[in-house]
Amino acid sequence: MPDAPPTTPITTVAPDHRYDSSGQAPIELDQVKKAFGSFKVLDGISAAFTENAITTILGPSGTGKSVLLKHIVGLMEPDEGRVRIFGQDLWDMKEDERFEIRKRFGLLFQDGALFGSMNLYDNVAFPLRRHTSKSEADIRETVMHYLQQVGLENALDRVPSQISGGMKKRAGFARALVMQPEIIMCDEPDSGLDPVRTKLLCNLIKELHAEHGGTYVVITHNIEAARTLSDYVGVLWHGELVHFGPADEAFNSDEPFVRQFLAGSDEGPLGME
Numbered sequence: 643m644p645d646a647p648p649t650t651p652i653t654t655v656a657p658d659h660r661y662d663s664s665g666q667a668p669i670e671l672d673q674v675k676k677a678f679g680s681f682k683v684l685d686g687i688s689a690a691f692t693e694n695a696i697t698t699i700l701g702p703s704g705t706g707k708s709v710l711l712k713h714i715v716g717l718m719e720p721d722e723g724r725v726r727i728f729g730q731d732l733w734d735m736k737e738d739e740r741f742e743i744r745k746r747f748g749l750l751f752q753d754g755a756l757f758g759s760m761n762l763y764d765n766v767a768f769p770l771r772r773h774t775s776k777s778e779a780d781i782r783e784t785v786m787h788y789l790q791q792v793g794l795e796n797a798l799d800r801v802p803s804q805i806s807g808g809m810k811k812r813a814g815f816a817r818a819l820v821m822q823p824e825i826i827m828c829d830e831p832d833s834g835l836d837p838v839r840t841k842l843l844c845n846l847i848k849e850l851h852a853e854h855g856g857t858y859v860v861i862t863h864n865i866e867a868a869r870t871l872s873d874y875v876g877v878l879w880h881g882e883l884v885h886f887g888p889a890d891e892a893f894n895s896d897e898p899f900v901r902q903f904l905a906g907s908d909e910g911p912l913g914m915e
């Protein structure tokens with residue numbers, strides 16, 4: 643399998659970003675379409691995500707980034723097209739097999755998605771208790787390791803209502819990592835954080851990715867976060883990936899929408915609609 647996605651010219655007509663590979667990309671979307679009523683949110687998305695890289699998916703509000711994420715984790719079924727995880731078609735398998743495949747994902751949601759009644763220790767221990775037969779001693783070792791990695795080893799007795807938004811995200815990240823998933827999906831990890839906390843969180847994500855590896859997909863509309871994190875960038879607009887490729891190519895793109903969006907400019911095809 644090649645190291646990088648193809649650098650085919652950017653078009654705005656249902657571009658195909660798949661590799662010519664054996665189908666073993668960790669995540670492969672093949673002509674994925676999804677509409678709500680007459681609104682086509684995903685209009686034939688084809689892309690293969692690079693293993694052990696961080697890919698950010700950028701795009702304006704309401705453009706379908708979260709819908710795309712839900713398709714990747716199998717929470718939403720495409721109207722047409724295929725979603726393959728490690729070569730396996732998500733919708734060509736039974737529900738329990740899909741459930742098993744989801745164990746290969748770690749999910750980091752906007753608010754950390756922590757259980758409000760549990761302290762941070764129990765929140766991070768939860769997937770291990772639920773999905774493994776590890777002893778409490780082994781669980782403790784793993785949980786403390788990841789809580790230390792995200793800088794929360796002194797806050798393990800606190801419940802989510804007693805910690806800041808940034809701490810919730812870090813706790814959510816520890817919980818996402820604890821099962822050592824091969825794929826980590828982060829939905830707007832920067833939302834609600836000030837620029838400094840966003841930068842620190844992005845640095846943490848980058849460091850832990852460098853240490854543990856894995857295929858990361860980060861959904862955001864924060865350009866600075868994307869600059870810090872991305873090995874690859876996908877830019878979603880009008881149901882299509884108008885760019886999907888190495889981050890430096892995205893940030894140097896001549897495609898008018900990609901250029902406008904990544905520059906945060908008010909000049910270009912994107913208006914207030």
Ligand SMILES: Nc1ncnc2c1ncn2[C@@H]1O[C@H](COP(=O)(O)OP(=O)(O)OP(=O)(O)O)[C@@H](O)[C@H]1O
Nearest residue numbers: 678681683701702703704705706707708709710863
């Ligand atoms: N279950 C659903 N039923 C109907 N419409 C939906 C559903 N889920 C999403 N949509 C619509 O699909 C469009 C894309 O939504 P989505 O949440 O994916 O956007 P987004 O790019 O993640 O936006 P934001 O950056 O604001 O979070 C929106 O118009 C939304 O209202």
